[in-house]
Amino acid sequence: MSDWRSVCTAFVAGLIGLIYPPPSLAQSENPWYKAGQSELRTHLARQPNTATARNIILFLADGNGIATNYATRIFQGQRLGGYGDEHIMAKERMPYLALAKTYTTNAQTPDSAGTAVAFLSGIKTKNGVLGVDETLRRGECDDVAGAQVNSIGDLAHVMGKSVGIISTARITHATTAALYAHAADRTFEHDGAQPKGCVVPDIAAQLLQEMVTGKLDLALGGGRRNFLPRSVTGEEGSPGKRQDGRNMIAEALDAGIQYAWDNASFARLNRDHSAPVLGLFASSHMSYEHDRRDEPSIVDMTQSAINYLSNNQKGYFLLVESGRVDHANHRNNAFRALVDGSAFDDAVARAVAMTDPGDTLIIVTADHGHTMAINGYCGRGSPILGLCMKIDPKGESHRDRPNLAADNKPYTAIGYLNGPGSIITRQADGTYFGTRPVPDQAGVTDPDYIQQSALPRGSQTHSPVDLAIYAQGPWAHLFDGTVEQNYIYHVMRHAFEAK
Ligand SMILES: [Zn+2]
Structure with a gap:
């Protein structure tokens, strides 16, 4: 009985498909679209593994x-x-x-x-x-x-x-x-x-x-x-x-x-x-x-x-x-x-x-x-350990021009909320004062570079x-x-x- 029901359902679905074919999408040949379809098939094929873990x-x-x-x-x-x-x-x-x-x-x-x-x-x-x-x-x-x-x-x-x-x-x-x-x-x-x-x-x-x-x-x-x-x-x-x-x-x-x-x-x-x-x-x-x-x-x-x-x-x-x-x-x-x-x-x-x-x-x-937090508006290909680079008005990445903060200085893609790299530094008289050093690409991509952070702390x-x-x-x-x-x-x- 249930077999007949499923055969009938499939037949009706097939007829509807003939009368109303799915609309062809303008993006169906787009490589991103195809990759998304492939990702969907991978997820649909997943079967939970309920074996004992050795x-x-x-x-x-x-x-x-x-x-x-x-x-x-x-x-x-x-x-x-x-x-x-x-x-x-x-x-x-x-x-x-x-x-x-x-x-x-x-x-x-x-x-x-x-x-x-x-x-x-x-x-x-x-x-x-x-x-x-x-x-x-x-x-x-x-x-x-x-x-x-x-x-x-x-x-x-x-x-x-x-x-x-x-x-x-x-x-x-x-x-x-x-x-x-x-x-x-x-x-x-x-x-x-x-x-x-x-x-x-x-x-x-x-x-x-x-x-x-x-x-x-x-x-x-x-x-x-x-x-x-x-x-x-x-x-x-x-x-x-x-x-x-x-x-x-x-x-x-x-x-x-x-x-x-x-x-x-x-x-x-x-x-x-x-x-x-x-x-x-x-x-x-x-x-x-x-x-x-x-x-x-x-x-x-x-x-x-x-x-x-x-x-x-x-x-x-x-x-x-x-x-x-x-x-x-x-x-x-x-x-x-x-x-x-x-x-x-x-x-x-x-x-x-x-x-x-x-x-x-x-x-x-x-x-x-x-x-650790990631600063924004970086173009694709901005080096993750380097400066955050511009996207130009036509939408292309600009890997030779960094974005500038409101202080007119570039900033790195990675920053921290606190730590030893604080931009607020201790002055000779014991007070704290915030003025950011200007980061340059050679300096920030050095292995020993200390990322800039907001609050000062000896250890982040x-x-x-x-x-x-x-x-x-x-x-x-x-x-x-x-x-x-x-x-x-x-x-x-x-x-x-x-x-
Ligand atoms: Zn720790």
Whole structure:
């Protein structure tokens, strides 16, 4: 019966189509129109993947807000020789997207600790604390035991999966530490940073403990100084920070953990999963990508980690943090933010190429934004790190003539609301006065250029603006609409446990 009904419906629709053919559009052969049609067909063909996720890779670029993301797209596209606008980053090829609300329980503007607890443990908590809920009084070690929460790493371990973390910042820094540590303050990275009598091991000691007990299989990043005593100098000549005399790199080696500190020792690591891997490639944070010398890139670390973790047939959880987009933004140095953001996207591309979307959920997001903003009325092809160029009255881009602000001076495409590049500067008599230096193309495109900002601050602030979450793989379609940041954990858990 219903078959007959559908045949009749199709017949009538066909007749109507013959009598009233769709109007031919003047623009139907326009390449933009055809591209839009092709994009529509891609979306119509999408089928949600409801398989169980064997693996989950969570990519997190610290401080990579919407404006930084936009600027990185243009930057990457212009490096490839285009205008930039049309470029599609690896994460932007993913089929699903949501916006995350990033506030924490005590802050409209979040930090990297509170936000990491949200996406790694599924709850909102205070700024500045790791692996604990909001009942903890910040800095009070005695409160930790009663406030501890579990992370997605704990769940993956219980499920028999391997767990890995990567950061271009210190591996004891907020984002990655939230996976394996419980701390009353994110700054408790080594024992000397903790209050006297703190009953909880410092963050570096907790990391080693997790590796020795087999809960954490791989950790690659910076922060070597937090594992060495003050009396010991690291491979590159910087002393350790520890006051308890522990040489935790020696302890790791004694426990059978493999250790790497530069490119050569990184290349020698055994990736057959026979022993856990600890890579500490810098005393503090690893270098910005632009300044990187004898350290593996985020792409190299991601590839190595996936190779290593894939040996476990039960799967893995991997957290990859690009930690220094945040630091460059704090300095108003857009160049390094975009170069690191671009390397981060290259790591995403490598992971996509190495994994099967049928069994691996890949999520790409940030923890919070910054006050970077993009100035306007720039013609196409204006260099994203340079001056904002004119569009002439006939509608063509004018890449030799910059737009002028009301003070008759050019302005760059990228600016910040606050930070060290403030146009309001401190005078000899202690007062502040605003007069903008004249930016010129050679100066503003130098890697060390500090973008102009409105308010003066020694370090530019975070911003609470919503963030993009990109996803592909099992249950990625659950990233849809405007969601709370802690929802990310719940999708990951569902994808791991779905039957
Ligand atoms: Zn920051």
